[in-house]
Amino acid sequence: MFDTPHRETSVDQTEIKISARGCQVYYGDTHAIKDVSVEIEDKTVTAFIGPSGCGKSTFLRCLNRMNDTIDICRVEGDILLDGEDIYDPKVDPVQLRAKVGMVFQKPNPFPKSIYDNIAYGPRIHGLARNKAELDEIVEKSLRRGAIWNEVKDRLDAPGTGLSGGQQQRLCIARAIATEPEVLLMDEPCSALDPIATAQVEELIDELRQQYSVVIVTHSMQQAARVSQKTAFFHLGNLVEYGETGHIFTNPEDPRTESYITGRIG
Amino acid sequence: MTDMSQPGTAAPSGKNRSSLLAADARTKRRNASERRFRLMGLIAVSIGVLALVGLLTSILGNGLSSFRQTYIALDVYLDPAKLDKSGTRDIEKIKKVTTFGYKPLIEKALVAAIEKAGVDDQGLSGKKIGAMISPEAPATLRNYVIANPDKIGETIPFDLLAGGRIDGFFKGRVTMESAALDRNTSPEQLRLAEALRDKGIVVTRFNWAFFTSPDASDTRPEAAGLGVALLGSAYMMLVVLVLALPIGVAASIYLEEFARQNWLTDLIEVNISNLAAVPSIVFGILGLAAFINFAGLPQSAPIVGGLVLTLMTLPTIIIATRAALKAVPPSIRDAALGVGASKMQTVFHHVLPLAMPGILTGTIIGLAQALGESAPLLLIGMVAFVREYPGAPPEGFFDPASALPVQVYNWTTRGDPAFVERASGAIIVLLAFLLMMNIIAIILRRRFERRW
Ligand SMILES: Nc1ncnc2c1ncn2[C@@H]1O[C@H](COP(=O)(O)OP(=O)(O)O)[C@@H](O)[C@H]1O
Numbered sequence: 089m090f091d092t093p094h095r096e097t098s099v100d101q102t103e104i105k106i107s108a109r110g111c112q113v114y115y116g117d118t119h120a121i122k123d124v125s126v127e128i129e130d131k132t133v134t135a136f137i138g139p140s141g142c143g144k145s146t147f148l149r150c151l152n153r154m155n156d157t158i159d160i161c162r163v164e165g166d167i168l169l170d171g172e173d174i175y176d177p178k179v180d181p182v183q184l185r186a187k188v189g190m191v192f193q194k195p196n197p198f199p200k201s202i203y204d205n206i207a208y209g210p211r212i213h214g215l216a217r218n219k220a221e222l223d224e225i226v227e228k229s230l231r232r233g234a235i236w237n238e239v240k241d242r243l244d245a246p247g248t249g250l251s252g253g254q255q256q257r258l259c260i261a262r263a264i265a266t267e268p269e270v271l272l273m274d275e276p277c278s279a280l281d282p283i284a285t286a287q288v289e290e291l292i293d294e295l296r297q298q299y300s301v302v303i304v305t306h307s308m309q310q311a312a313r314v315s316q317k318t319a320f321f322h323l324g325n326l327v328e329y330g331e332t333g334h335i336f337t338n339p340e341d342p343r344t345e346s347y348i349t350g351r352i353g
Numbered sequence: 354m355t356d357m358s359q360p361g362t363a364a365p366s367g368k369n370r371s372s373l374l375a376a377d378a379r380t381k382r383r384n385a386s387e388r389r390f391r392l393m394g395l396i397a398v399s400i401g402v403l404a405l406v407g408l409l410t411s412i413l414g415n416g417l418s419s420f421r422q423t424y425i426a427l428d429v430y431l432d433p434a435k436l437d438k439s440g441t442r443d444i445e446k447i448k449k450v451t452t453f454g455y456k457p458l459i460e461k462a463l464v465a466a467i468e469k470a471g472v473d474d475q476g477l478s479g480k481k482i483g484a485m486i487s488p489e490a491p492a493t494l495r496n497y498v499i500a501n502p503d504k505i506g507e508t509i510p511f512d513l514l515a516g517g518r519i520d521g522f523f524k525g526r527v528t529m530e531s532a533a534l535d536r537n538t539s540p541e542q543l544r545l546a547e548a549l550r551d552k553g554i555v556v557t558r559f560n561w562a563f564f565t566s567p568d569a570s571d572t573r574p575e576a577a578g579l580g581v582a583l584l585g586s587a588y589m590m591l592v593v594l595v596l597a598l599p600i601g602v603a604a605s606i607y608l609e610e611f612a613r614q615n616w617l618t619d620l621i622e623v624n625i626s627n628l629a630a631v632p633s634i635v636f637g638i639l640g641l642a643a644f645i646n647f648a649g650l651p652q653s654a655p656i657v658g659g660l661v662l663t664l665m666t667l668p669t670i671i672i673a674t675r676a677a678l679k680a681v682p683p684s685i686r687d688a689a690l691g692v693g694a695s696k697m698q699t700v701f702h703h704v705l706p707l708a709m710p711g712i713l714t715g716t717i718i719g720l721a722q723a724l725g726e727s728a729p730l731l732l733i734g735m736v737a738f739v740r741e742y743p744g745a746p747p748e749g750f751f752d753p754a755s756a757l758p759v760q761v762y763n764w765t766t767r768g769d770p771a772f773v774e775r776a777s778g779a780i781i782v783l784l785a786f787l788l789m790m791n792i793i794a795i796i797l798r799r800r801f802e803r804r805w
């Protein structure tokens with residue numbers, strides 16, 4: 089297995105896609121993210137690991153302002169996407185989310201047809217001028233979501249009728265249909281069986297060619313398999329961030345080491 | 354993992370090991386208490402079913418007969434000497450002849466019919482024979498003549514209402530014994546009516562007029578119908594639907610999806626829940642003060658009734674809609690927001706369609722509640738005796754009208770026992786509407802069963 093992989097990371101051109109500086113997140117009085125600064129690279133898979141409740145999801149949701157929907161949630165500090173502050177009052181979160189797509193822990197297809205699931209995003213963003221173009225986008229997205237062959241004969245069937253793994257790949261296809269630049273994935277494989285997980289992981293590796301992918305995962309093996317960079321969170325702090333291979337082979341912080349060896353979390 | 358016995362029940366040595374074939378004391382006690390609970394449940398259900406069966410039998414037994422009505426088929430000679438003395442066929446002069454002028458014509462026609470059929474007249478005088486016909490009959494005749502003045506001088510066949518006692522006799526409400534004690538009828542009249550029925554002159558058939566004719570005065574229950582009440586109720590339901598559904602749904606969506614949770618929304622929420630529990634008569638007082646005394650809208654008008662019922666229905670719709678919106682899983686909202694839909698798009702494209710069955714069910718239940726409500730309508734004067742049909746909408750909303758439940762109340766306060774039959778018949782109609790609405794609600798729920 090790939091417990092300690094040494095993948096050829098794209099060291100040659102490391103462009104920064106997202107950079108967070110002194111990010112603090114509060115839920116009411118709870119301080120959920122404490123002064124996190126991190127630089128997420130383009131065309132790279134970045135894994136967030138850490139014990140549950142440490143704030144991985146919270147931080148991930150800051151990156152596309154999904155936290156805005158939680159009334160009591162307050163975000164401080166700067167988060168820059170391509171050098172622009174996404175929390176600037178002039179930024180429309182709706183526009184931001186078209187650029188920063190998201191895949192959730194539980195597969196959540198719309199209770200509509202498979203076709204409409206994919207077509208919804210392009211439709212509301214006006215990405216297709218006519219039906220033929222939309223058809224093309226749907227097919228392309230489903231192909232890239234590695235699910236085209238399974239659903240091409242039943243695009244009118246409800247997306248909710250698919251198996252869990254298929255639903256999750258449908259959700260990934262839906263997320264990439266809007267042509268985002270960053271794809272955030274919050275434990276996308278936690279509800280999937282090993283075969284579906286392997287398919288999704290393969291997919292993530294492919295997506296790296298074009299996107300910056302951030303994935304939250306509970307499985308250290310998964311982080312090791314798919315990511316080039318890993319961030320370890322603990323109790324709201326970013327404890328360690330670096331090359332995946334480096335973090336897994338010789339972690340600098342004792343907390344990282346105990347988590348990786350299974351002593352906390 | 355082999356020894357699962359609890360402390361005290363069996364020794365680990367296996368000496369006292371309990372058999373699966375014999376229930377132990379604890380299990381027996383548990384089973385006994387389960388049996389007791391089931392029995393209590395069964396008793397509760399039986400009481401409910403019995404009450405329902407009793408209610409339905411009583412209402413159906415009393416009311417079903419109102420859907421049949423006794424008529425007397427007569428050929429009436431429209432005597433020009435009586436109806437148009439001037440001979441000019443001037444409509445204004447014809448209108449001067451009151452129903453009293455028509456009464457003798459009908460009397461004469463009935464006496465002639467009896468003679469022609471060769472039926473024994475039981476020694477009744479012409480006046481007594483005429484009394485077998487409803488006092489409503491001359492009015493029927495007069496309306497016909499005013500509408501067709503050129504028919505004066507001809508003999509026209511009419512189906513005229515039989516009097517309430519004759520009608521009651523064929524429905525079993527009036528007997529020979531009760532007739533002997535009754536000033537309004539006599540056993541002779543009943544015998545004559547029976548003989549006429551054998552000849553086919555007196556017939557009992559389906560009572561369409563019950564649904565189409567307006568209310569009638571205390572002395573002619575046989576002519577009383579639900580027409581105005583049905584129309585009034587329909588107008589009010591229309592007002593309620595048009596006002597309460599959009600206002601209720603918009604308020605719910607705003608509160609549930611857009612408003613920030615703070616003390617103000619909490620306060621509003623508590624108030625809406627309390628409004629749902631306010632006695633309906635209070636809404637009537639409010640309507641009287643606000644819509645009639647302050648806004649100056651007319652009394653007894655469906656628009657006022659509709660507005661009052663709207664106020665009453667709104668909390669029901671808002672509570673049902675909010676529950677339906679809450680039941681839509683948050684993951685659907687996340688999904689929509691995640692692909693870059695705006696809040697509004699999320700609500701209207703995804704949340705609302707999924708909540709729709711719940712919203713419609715709530716609305717129909719609210720409407721059903723409003724349809725059966727009488728107390729607030731009494732206060733805004735909808736209990737008045739109305740014989741004129743309200744006009745076509747929108748002006749008709751401002752004309753006086755009645756309403757189904759109020760009509761029931763109205764009829765039960767009248768003396769003649771024939772009105773008990775009418776009231777029960779009206780209750781059956783009301784129940785039929787309510788049943789229909791509830792069935793629609795159930796179908797909607799089934800139809801759009803959760804699809805996630
Ligand atoms: N909607 C919320 N309201 C209040 N507290 C929350 C909310 N979401 C998360 N939290 C708190 O923030 C902390 C981080 O949670 P989360 O980001 O979900 O952790 P992780 O995804 O790493 O398991 C936890 O202590 C959790 O209780």
Ligand SMILES: [Mg+2]
Binds near residue numbers: 144145146274
């Ligand atoms: Mg999480």
